[in-house]
Amino acid sequence: MSLPVVPLHKDVHGALKLNASRNLNEFASQHMFPVSVHEFVRAGAEFPVVFVKDAASGQFRSVALAGLMPNENIYAVANVLPTYLPLAVQNYPMVLIAEANVENQFAIGINTNSPLVQTESGEALFTETGEETTYLQQRKQLLIRSYEQLQITDAFIQLLQQLDLLMAQSFTVEVNGEVANINGIYIINEQKLNELSVEQFEDLRRRGFLPSIYSQLTSLHQLSRLASLKANLRQE
Amino acid sequence: MSQPIRNVLIVGGGTAGWLAACHLAKKLSSNSAQGIAVTLIESPKIPTIGVGEGTVPAMRQSLQYLGISETEFVRECDVTFKQSIKFVDWCKPLSANSQHSYHHLFDYPDLASLDITPYWLQGLAGDLPYADAVSVQSRLCDAGLGPKNMTHAEYAGITNYAYHLDAAKFALLLTRHATTKLGVKHIKDLVEQVLCDQDGNISGVVTAENGVLTADVYIDCTGFRALLIGDACQVPFISKSDVLFADSALAVQVPYADVNQAIPCFTVSTAQEAGWIWDIGLSTRRGTGYVYSSRHTSDERAEQVLTQYLRGTQVTGSIEARKIEMQIGYREKFWHGNCIALGLSQGFVEPLEATGLLVYDATARMLAEQFPSHTALMPALAQRFNQRVRLAWDRVIDFIKLHYFISNRDDSQFWLDNRDVAGCPTSLLDNLAVWRQQLPSAYDFHSKLEIFNLENYLYVLYGMQFPTDLTDQQFRFPDSAKAKQMLAFYQHKAQQLQAQLLPHRELIARIKHYGLSKI
Numbered sequence: 066m067s068l069p070v071v072p073l074h075k076d077v078h079g080a081l082k083l084n085a086s087r088n089l090n091e092f093a094s095q096h097m098f099p100v101s102v103h104e105f106v107r108a109g110a111e112f113p114v115v116f117v118k119d120a121a122s123g124q125f126r127s128v129a130l131a132g133l134m135p136n137e138n139i140y141a142v143a144n145v146l147p148t149y150l151p152l153a154v155q156n157y158p159m160v161l162i163a164e165a166n167v168e169n170q171f172a173i174g175i176n177t178n179s180p181l182v183q184t185e186s187g188e189a190l191f192t193e194t195g196e197e198t199t200y201l202q203q204r205k206q207l208l209i210r211s212y213e214q215l216q217i218t219d220a221f222i223q224l225l226q227q228l229d230l231l232m233a234q235s236f237t238v239e240v241n242g243e244v245a246n247i248n249g250i251y252i253i254n255e256q257k258l259n260e261l262s263v264e265q266f267e268d269l270r271r272r273g274f275l276p277s278i279y280s281q282l283t284s285l286h287q288l289s290r291l292a293s294l295k296a297n298l299r300q301e
Numbered sequence: 302m303s304q305p306i307r308n309v310l311i312v313g314g315g316t317a318g319w320l321a322a323c324h325l326a327k328k329l330s331s332n333s334a335q336g337i338a339v340t341l342i343e344s345p346k347i348p349t350i351g352v353g354e355g356t357v358p359a360m361r362q363s364l365q366y367l368g369i370s371e372t373e374f375v376r377e378c379d380v381t382f383k384q385s386i387k388f389v390d391w392c393k394p395l396s397a398n399s400q401h402s403y404h405h406l407f408d409y410p411d412l413a414s415l416d417i418t419p420y421w422l423q424g425l426a427g428d429l430p431y432a433d434a435v436s437v438q439s440r441l442c443d444a445g446l447g448p449k450n451m452t453h454a455e456y457a458g459i460t461n462y463a464y465h466l467d468a469a470k471f472a473l474l475l476t477r478h479a480t481t482k483l484g485v486k487h488i489k490d491l492v493e494q495v496l497c498d499q500d501g502n503i504s505g506v507v508t509a510e511n512g513v514l515t516a517d518v519y520i521d522c523t524g525f526r527a528l529l530i531g532d533a534c535q536v537p538f539i540s541k542s543d544v545l546f547a548d549s550a551l552a553v554q555v556p557y558a559d560v561n562q563a564i565p566c567f568t569v570s571t572a573q574e575a576g577w578i579w580d581i582g583l584s585t586r587r588g589t590g591y592v593y594s595s596r597h598t599s600d601e602r603a604e605q606v607l608t609q610y611l612r613g614t615q616v617t618g619s620i621e622a623r624k625i626e627m628q629i630g631y632r633e634k635f636w637h638g639n640c641i642a643l644g645l646s647q648g649f650v651e652p653l654e655a656t657g658l659l660v661y662d663a664t665a666r667m668l669a670e671q672f673p674s675h676t677a678l679m680p681a682l683a684q685r686f687n688q689r690v691r692l693a694w695d696r697v698i699d700f701i702k703l704h705y706f707i708s709n710r711d712d713s714q715f716w717l718d719n720r721d722v723a724g725c726p727t728s729l730l731d732n733l734a735v736w737r738q739q740l741p742s743a744y745d746f747h748s749k750l751e752i753f754n755l756e757n758y759l760y761v762l763y764g765m766q767f768p769t770d771l772t773d774q775q776f777r778f779p780d781s782a783k784a785k786q787m788l789a790f791y792q793h794k795a796q797q798l799q800a801q802l803l804p805h806r807e808l809i810a811r812i813k814h815y816g817l818s819k820i
């Protein structure tokens with residue numbers, strides 16, 4: 066998400082107040098948002114949840130789509146309130162910053178350019194004596210939970226790849242008679258899923274991945290919802 | 302009486318032996334109980350040739366077909382990508398203080414849309430090099446970029462590519478794949494003697510520690526030794542050293558000057574007074590060597606030439622090159638009775654276009670595809686095999702000779718002799734006579750196992766300024782407007798791609814770190 070992010074420090078940021086994100090309006094040019102496997106069910110009820118490859122590493126990531134093409138965020142432009150906000154957005158403008166050279170050591174970072182960061186309204190981060198407020202502690206908990214969920218998501222994606230359960234899928238969506246192709250998207254291969262051995266399937270069930278898998282598949286219907294949101298937008 | 306064929310014994314475990322083992326085992330289901338048993342015996346005492354680091358794109362298809370992971374291959378064999386061979390100094394410089402060079406690219410020109418060649422010949426593209434006129438790839442090569450992005454799946458890319466690889470590590474990877482995945486049985490032992498019956502068929506091989514091994518079919522992959530096809534079966538060797546003069550090589554592996562030195566995404570082949578030097582950048586080191594004609598220079602002088610080249614390319618330490626003698630030519634037959642030769646034992650020409658592995662891989666694949674089910678089928682299949690492989694070698698020889706024959710270099714006896722009509726195959730002479738006044742056409746290349754096609758010839762002919770004269774033929778080429786569009790398109794597209802692609806060394810580092818996905 067948009068930088069610059071600086072490490073949070075009581076001496077610098079003692080007076081700041083934070084407001085919760087409620088919509089995607091701040092991300093008008095971002096068409097996808099990372100979601101963890103734990104979020105598939107809730108995110109999939111609102112957004113198409115799919116897999117894409119990270120450009121720099123080629124690694125798969127799971128994302129919720131808020132637009133049909135790069136730089137397009139239909140929710141932001143239409144000012145639509147989604148029924149679910151991805152954790153990454155809920156956390157915003159706070160992020161974890163990995164410490165250089167130390168594994169699993171993080172600092173809390175904040176993007177102070179965000180309109181969510183205020184001095185008047187909102188929840189204080191530090192008390193007058195410079196202690197962390199309960200609010201800040203809650204926000205930190207959420208960041209850490211989100212990080213842990215992304216670790217599990219990586220393992221989930223690894224497992225999908227080992228089981229050969231991902232496949233490339235291009236979509237064609239029509240918006241007011243204009244046909245657009247969406248490429249670079251990967252989804253779970255339903256046929257391969259059905260062909261898994263009893264042991265493999267049981268393993269997925271035991272690990273609690275089945276609801277997420279089915280949510281990913283059903284979430285694809287949200288593509289047409291996105292397309293009609295976009296169509297309405299054009300007509301206004 | 303005709304017998305079903307149940308097993309194969311491959312003698313020799315160089316790259317050729319293991320490629321053959323993989324192809325046969327894959328096609329003949331050697332990892333199932335009903336499949337044909339494939340055994341490979343190699344002697345730890347007899348080293349492999351240890352060179353052979355450049356490939357062509359067919360290798361990519363083969364590795365994918367054999368089920369090898371490209372990520373593992375890149376990680377384990379010090380692999381880099383190869384998009385071209387850049388030929389340097391194969392002609393006189395076009396102007397003072399410059400060096401002649403051209404790319405033989407792996408991306409074929411888009412002849413289906415329009416063959417730009419005649420328009421280029423008529424000067425439509427000014428002095429733009431031929432490769433730049435017909436493709437984006439030469440620009441990407443010169444910019445030091447790789448052929449793909451991290452988001453590309455294994456074996457997929459933006460441009461067509463092959464690999465540079467470490468030959469010894471590649472043989473190890475193939476060994477593991479053949480034995481653990483494809484069901485090939487591996488014996489490490491020396492073959493001391495080859496037994497033949499009165500019909501000239503091989504009846505067994507005597508080993509040092511495993512007694513006599515027998516099989517229905519024997520594959521000779523013993524390298525230049527040609528233990529089975531030559532020593533035992535007495536199939537004569539047909540020398541082609543009157544056509545291709547280079548018969549010796551000095552090979553040396555050298556380190557990079559520093560760990561961040563850019564790695565060219567192409568092989569560099571620099572012509573010298575009596576041959577040429579290959580320069581291949583692997584991920585961890587360079588592999589180089591001088592291929593030369595012992596009739597035109599001495600080993601001492603060759604060493605000087607190689608040293609001088611290396612000093613000019615940032616090599617500082619000591620240079621201890623290994624001398625390799627090469628037999629140039631091929632066997633009169635490649636399949637004799639129940640013995641089939643694959644690899645250096647089959648034939649070899651100097652490695653100018655990395656044809657070694659290419660031909661061995663192609664013939665191994667052909668053999669696997671046409672593998673006889675019964676002994677009675679062998680003579681007919683052998684006859685076809687011999688015909689096709691012979692033709693393939695003859696075509697390869699034509700193509701290699703082309704590089705020398707149309708050169709305008711006259712600075713040494715080596716180059717002068719190479720331009721002598723006496724050493725040029727008539728098939729090549731005939732083609733060139735036509736191409737002096739007419740464009741090369743796909744109809745000039747018609748065999749099924751054609752190793753080099755029209756497109757390869759176009760790159761070499763026009764990279765070397767071959768003078769096809771079309772002056773009175775302009776009416777045949779009315780599409781200048783479209784040709785101009787295509788020229789502009791390649792230029793624009795190359796710029797676009799340059800912004801997307803990673804420097805070659807960085808791409809390799811990321812693949813080693815993250816791996817490529819299968820999809």
Ligand SMILES: Cc1cc2nc3c(=O)[nH]c(=O)nc-3n(C[C@H](O)[C@H](O)[C@H](O)COP(=O)(O)OP(=O)(O)OC[C@H]3O[C@@H](n4cnc5c(N)ncnc54)[C@H](O)[C@@H]3O)c2cc1C
Binds near residue numbers: 314344468627656
């Ligand atoms: C200078 C040079 C440069 C080259 N460059 C290229 C290139 O860039 N690209 C390319 O594609 N090709 C190149 N080649 C060709 C390439 O090296 C060969 O195609 C490849 O290495 C295959 O060799 P091979 O397996 O046939 O023989 P070898 O590597 O010689 O292997 C012979 C095998 O036979 C075994 N053997 C021999 N005798 C016995 C016995 N009595 N008992 C048991 N085992 C035995 C040995 O142990 C060994 O395993 C080059 C060749 C040369 C000479």
